[in-house]
Amino acid sequence: MNTILMTTLTISGITGILALLLSVANRTIANYGEMKLTINDEKEYTVEGGDSLLSTLIEEEIFIPSACGGKGSCGYCKVKVTQGGGEILPTELGYVTPEEQREGIRLSCQLKVKTDLKIEIPEELFNVRQYDYTLSYMADVTDKIKHLRLRLPENATIDFKPGQYVQILTPVYKESDEEVYRAYSIASSPVNKNHIELLIGYVPEGICTTYIHKYLKEKDRLTIVGPFGDFYYRDTDREMIMVGIGTGMAPLLSILRYMRDQGIQRKGTFFFGARTREDLFLTEEIDEISRTLKDIEIVYTLSRPTPECHWEGPVGRVNDLLDKRLDDCSRLEAYLCGSPLMIDAVMEVFKKKDFPLEHIHYDKFE
Amino acid sequence: MMELNPLVIFFASIFTNNMILSNFLGMCSFIAISSEIKTSLSLGQAVTFVLTFTTLLNYLVYHYLLVPLGLEYLRYIVFIIIIAAFVQLIEMIIDRYFPALYHALGIFLPLITVNCAVLGVSLFMIIRDYTLLQSIAFGLGSGLGWTLAIVTMAGIRQKIKNAPIPKGLEGAGITLIITGLMALAFIGFSGIVVIQ
Numbered sequence: 001m002n003t004i005l006m007t008t009l010t011i012s013g014i015t016g017i018l019a020l021l022l023s024v025a026n027r028t029i030a031n032y033g034e035m036k037l038t039i040n041d042e043k044e045y046t047v048e049g050g051d052s053l054l055s056t057l058i059e060e061e062i063f064i065p066s067a068c069g070g071k072g073s074c075g076y077c078k079v080k081v082t083q084g085g086g087e088i089l090p091t092e093l094g095y096v097t098p099e100e101q102r103e104g105i106r107l108s109c110q111l112k113v114k115t116d117l118k119i120e121i122p123e124e125l126f127n128v129r130q131y132d133y134t135l136s137y138m139a140d141v142t143d144k145i146k147h148l149r150l151r152l153p154e155n156a157t158i159d160f161k162p163g164q165y166v167q168i169l170t171p172v173y174k175e176s177d178e179e180v181y182r183a184y185s186i187a188s189s190p191v192n193k194n195h196i197e198l199l200i201g202y203v204p205e206g207i208c209t210t211y212i213h214k215y216l217k218e219k220d221r222l223t224i225v226g227p228f229g230d231f232y233y234r235d236t237d238r239e240m241i242m243v244g245i246g247t248g249m250a251p252l253l254s255i256l257r258y259m260r261d262q263g264i265q266r267k268g269t270f271f272f273g274a275r276t277r278e279d280l281f282l283t284e285e286i287d288e289i290s291r292t293l294k295d296i297e298i299v300y301t302l303s304r305p306t307p308e309c310h311w312e313g314p315v316g317r318v319n320d321l322l323d324k325r326l327d328d329c330s331r332l333e334a335y336l337c338g339s340p341l342m343i344d345a346v347m348e349v350f351k352k353k354d355f356p357l358e359h360i361h362y363d364k365f366e
Numbered sequence: 367m368m369e370l371n372p373l374v375i376f377f378a379s380i381f382t383n384n385m386i387l388s389n390f391l392g393m394c395s396f397i398a399i400s401s402e403i404k405t406s407l408s409l410g411q412a413v414t415f416v417l418t419f420t421t422l423l424n425y426l427v428y429h430y431l432l433v434p435l436g437l438e439y440l441r442y443i444v445f446i447i448i449i450a451a452f453v454q455l456i457e458m459i460i461d462r463y464f465p466a467l468y469h470a471l472g473i474f475l476p477l478i479t480v481n482c483a484v485l486g487v488s489l490f491m492i493i494r495d496y497t498l499l500q501s502i503a504f505g506l507g508s509g510l511g512w513t514l515a516i517v518t519m520a521g522i523r524q525k526i527k528n529a530p531i532p533k534g535l536e537g538a539g540i541t542l543i544i545t546g547l548m549a550l551a552f553i554g555f556s557g558i559v560v561i562q
């Protein structure tokens with residue numbers, strides 16, 4: 001009995017002393033005090049040092065796009081640092097090109113605020129806000145994809161361009177003990193400023209998708225930050241080539257709905273690809289839109305149709321389809337959205353056909 | 367055992383009883399971070415520093431706390447806690463005051479916590495019944511020996527960077543083979559003195 005008591009006391013004593021020591025160190029050594037953060041040479045903030053630049057900016061309600069939630073694995077949260085910040089870290093090298101490094105571009109999730117900093121960010125990021133949405137509708141559109149409609153409180157509005165994305169703040173829940181941000185494209189038309197729609201595919205062990213698919217219920221609240229992204233509808237008179245694979249059709253649906261709502265008649269083709277017939281979704285609405293937008297042709301394509309699909313449309317990868325269908329690309333404009341593999345493959349085809357690069361817009365879903 | 371001069375232990379733990387090359391301890395970071403001399407040297411320094419001080423701390427805790435209380439069997443858990451806390455503290459200090467070193471080691475610093483060479487030295491010190499001076503010499507020597515091994519390995523790996531290595535052996539494979547060859551070379555020292 002005595003030994004047991006002694007053992008317990010010794011171990012807890014040692015652990016306790018060390019814990020005390022570490023918390024004192026945390027309060028003194030790891031306490032960087034207040035730092036001055038200057039943004040675009042005009043706005044000045046006094047911030048608590050020691051945290052990453054990304055989370056420090058979030059504290060100040062400035063939301064830098066980040067898809068991985070600050071793990072340094074997406075490379076979206078780039079910020080130009082003009083003063084302070086020190087040398088670039090090994091963890092940033094994979095995402096910041098040597099050219100960008102010379103300009104002072106850094107990953108804001110890796111850079112810690114340890115000195116006064118001067119940074120530059122695009123003005124429109126000041127428009128990014130945090131919104132408190134309520135889930136008003138949720139339905140399965142395939143066995144893996146959910147269709148969500150989220151409503152803002154009365155009188156609250158969001159301004160976004162069709163094609164842009166928002167980030168969902170996934171709260172702590174049973175299967176995850178950290179808050180993470182994950183990016184999803186808006187599928188609804190920006191004409192309706194009070195609600196947004198999202199199409200969210202299930203990713204096994206994905207922190208946010210698991211939460212959405214297994215835990216989120218109607219009337220639940222969801223914190224959303226946005227809008228972000230340079231993938232959006234461009235007002236030109238070029239013929240549009242739109243390619244959306246799986247949930248990659250969401251931002252394109254937003255563009256189509258926007259064109260319908262605004263009565264914009266442009267020539268174009270919308271390629272919606274999936275594996276099997278069951279993986280195509282919201283086709284009724286798409287067909288309905290195409291009756292209004294008469295110059296938009298809709299092409300459904302399946303990569304792996306099964307005999308049960310009774311599929312008579314195009315089969316195979318969309319890049320092969322484009323290779324066959326496209327001829328003169330000089331008057332075209334492209335919107336690509338889906339997996340990086342698909343986009344890289346389509347880009348190959350475009351390069352081969354001298355597609356004007358400045359008119360290719362894409363959003364890679366990682 | 368007691369009559370071994372600390373200086374003998376110091377040199378023996380660098381050459382004849384090298385932690386990596388004769389005990390094969392601390393292999394994971396040895397293989398992972400031995401591709402560049404500069405980085406491996408800073409990791410080596412960190413390991414040497416941690417080894418010397420944890421050996422000293424563990425010696426004091428063992429002989430002045432665990433032995434008097436008759437709780438020697440707790441040494442594994444106590445050593446591990448002390449090493450972990452010490453590395454945590456060092457990480458905070460380096461992060462704050464030595465940004466250049468922190469850059470070089472980056473996320474690898476916490477690896478030292480689970481570096482078995484660090485725990486190994488503390489345990490060998492108890493098994494071999496070293497005195498305080500002998501333990502410090504052993505800790506410092508083992509750290510320098512570990513540094514010598516990883517820096518040498520990094521040097522070799524930099525040399526063979528463009529060598530036509532069979533595809534399946536690239537990376538960890540060839541590193542393990544080189545480790546074996548280096549260990550053979552270090553056996554050449556073993557006639558000089560033996561400390562175990």
